[in-house]
Amino acid sequence: MRIRLASLVTAVVIQAVSTGSLLRADENGFDARWSEAEENVGSEPGKQYFNEVFFKEFFSKYSVHVNECTQRTGERMTSELRAAVQLGTNGDVLTVLVRPESAPARCFAALVENDRFSRPPFDRFWLPVTVRFTTP
Secondary structure, X not given: OHHHHXXXXXXXXXXXXXXXXXXXXXXXXXXXXXXXXHHHHHOHHHHHHHHHHHHHHHHHHHHHHXXXXXXXXXXXXXXEEEEXXXXXXXXXXXXXXXXXXOHHHHHHHHHXXXXXXXXXXXXXXXXXXXXXXXXX
């Protein structure tokens, strides 16, 4: 009986340690994707796509997403949200990573993942998006 209990406790501790490592790795993943996104929009085709196409399409959709997430979660967005958005060849959203993470931010990411944008200049193209919220 003691051996089984000790094994169970060890398994829980190992899982907790593993989960912590995944969280740190995810944080590093965001930073890496954010850097890649900044490099992408630093290139001439990336800059043109971001400024002339993506920016207009994203910002025509984001306020609807923010309002929906505020209603769903009962929480307001923070003063700033950073999102690393990855687009596929045809403009489908493949991944959205957000910081800081909160219930409304995760909701926002989930809604953006259902969006589609104009075709980016490259496949698996990361874009950096910063949204600043002001309170009235």
